[in-house]
Structures are given as structure tokens and as C-alpha cells.
Amino acid sequence: MMHTHTSPLRPSPRRRLAINLRYFWALLRRFRTTLMLTAVLFLGAPPLFQWRCEVPGGEPVPAGKALQHVYFLLFGQPSLDCSNDWMGIALNMLIPPVGIALVVDGVVRFAYLFFAKHKSDKEWIEVIAETLKGHVIVCGAGRVGYRVVDQLRAMGKDVVVVEKREDGAFVGVLRDEQVPLLIDDIRSPQCLPRTNVKAASAIVCATDDDLANLNIALDARRFNPSIRVVIRLFDDDLVAKVRDTFKAEALSSSSLAAPAMALAALDPRIVHSFRIGRHLMVVSVFEARTGLPGTSISEVRDRFGALTLALRRGDTEKLHPSGDERMQTGDLVTMQAEYSDYRRLRAFTGEAQPPIWSDNETAFQLPADSKRTGTD
Structure with missing residues (x-):
């Protein structure tokens, strides 16, 4: 089954305004010392020049003239003559370097x-991350990382992504979708702090390097001992060790893919598979033709242990239909069951054998001996 990506909805104008206000407030907090010193410079220095300096002719210095003098001092262009006053001379010498620095x-x-901020530089990402709390950090913007981000955003979760390569395959897509994306080496000391890891709820280590993923996880736990850690590993031997000693959720790409690939080779009608302990669970779509029409959802559950996830009738689809709902001919029913129960259910519907390709390779057809053959 092909996955069709649907981008999340763009923020509404009100939401964008709220984000910009949060960002502006975060900038104010970050630059509060600089802004306060700038205010002191432009509010405190003009009265001193009014007190200590004079305009030609001995007249008092107007407030506007004093403010103008402070402004032009920043560019080394004084507009008042304070050569006869030691304080005025000192201010004229100190304000240019200090003011320019400020x-x-x-x-x-x-x-x-x-x-x-649209340039997505490191400082912008750091400031944006400061406005988030309980967000998820995803390290690695490859295919796995991008799918994780896509799923998290579909569930309404704030996400910050870290990727080391500017030319990564999904970097442009993530930026187009306005996902905070930090281009940085995840192993650098300042990388995780820029993502506000201390306030994050979870981190997903999804790079293609097992050692890098473990280092990321250790650093994240050092900054935030309560953070939930999910690690992608290629080495199956490390998975159990990491789970037991590190108390993290470690997932092996090969162990996750193996059941799906094996079952797809046996039966292309299986659209998804996963394990719960020692139980191999499968998800498949049944078309109500033989056996199922007239049978209720609860009867299928009690007899075969199959849970009905969705029922499609014509153009209408119901998620989790009620137990007393009875299937009709032509209904498409998505069911989840243990693999052995799935095989029994397929036998009940007269499809014990998986379909084979027809000669024109455009549709499935059932083998001639697959009708009512019982479990295979």
C-alpha cells in the first residue's frame, strides 16, 4: 500500500501572530541586558550633555540636540563642543566604542x-526552541526521521529536527513545512542545548550511525534525566542491551522490517504486521463475499479473534464499527488478528491460499484450489 503524504495545515493568521509574539518575547528576554544598556545610553547620556556642555553662544543644550549628539557619537561624529569639560570629553571618548558594541x-x-528568521540559522532555531515545552527532538532528517516528524506533527506535537547535512534529501521539504530545523553536528557540545533539550519530553535518535545515536541518547539524558529516549539501531545485538541497561526504547530497523517483508512475500493482502511479545499480529483488508455477509462484527471477533478496525460501505467508512453491525456483500473490512487466526479467517471466506498475479499482471486472482480448503 502506497503512503500518500499530506502536509499539515498551515498555521492560521492568529496562530502565526501568536508564534511571532512568542518569538519576539523570547528575543526580548535573550537581549534584555543589551536593550537595557541601550536604553540607559539614550536616556541617561543626553541629560549629562545638557548639564556639562553648551551650544555656541553659551545657551543651554536642548534635549533634542543632546539626544542627536549621542546618536551621532555612535558613528564618531560629535555635534556638541564639550572640550572645556572633563566629563563631556570622557563621554565623547567612551560612548563611540561602547555604543557601537551595544x-x-x-x-x-x-x-x-x-x-x-526564515533563514533558519542556528540562533533562530535556538530562540524558537526556547518557546517550546514538551516538544520532541528528532535527530536525523533522512527517510525514517522525516516519517517520524510527519507522524508527530499529524498528532499535533511540536517538533525540532537536527540534521548535519545542509543538502539532506528532506531538508527543503521540512523548511517548506515550517518545521524548526537545525543544521549542526549533533555531537557538538552546543547542539542539544540549542534544541531546548531540558524542556523536551522525548528525543528520537534516527541517524544512520549507531554510535552517534548512542552518544546523542547519553547526552540527552545528561541534560534531561527524565527525557524519553527512542533509539534506532542497526545492530540487533545492541537492542536488548540498550533496553536493559539504559532504560530506553531501542528499535532495530531489520527486526521491524523482517516480519513485514516475510509476510508480504507469503501474502500480499497483508498491509501491516507487528509483534506483541511472541505474537505476530497482522492487518489485512477483507472483501465480504463468502462467509462474511450477514455476520456481525462481534461474531467475527469471538470466533476468530479478529478486531475490526474499519468498515467501508460504498463511499462511507466507519472506524471501529459497533459489535452489532452486520456485514453486507461488497463491504471492505480492515481487520487485525494474530497470524494463525488470520489464516483461519481467510479459510472461512474461501481464500485459504494467497492470490496470484493474473497473466496481464494488473490484478489478483485466486488459485482454483483455494476455495474451502481449510487452513493451509
């Missing part, structure tokens, strides 16, 4: 971060 490194940087 304005260039503070105010200009503040404005740049706010208006150029």
Missing part, C-alpha cells in the same frame, strides 16, 4: 534575528 552586536542583531 548597537551593532545587540540592537542590529536583535532586528536581524526577528526579520530574517
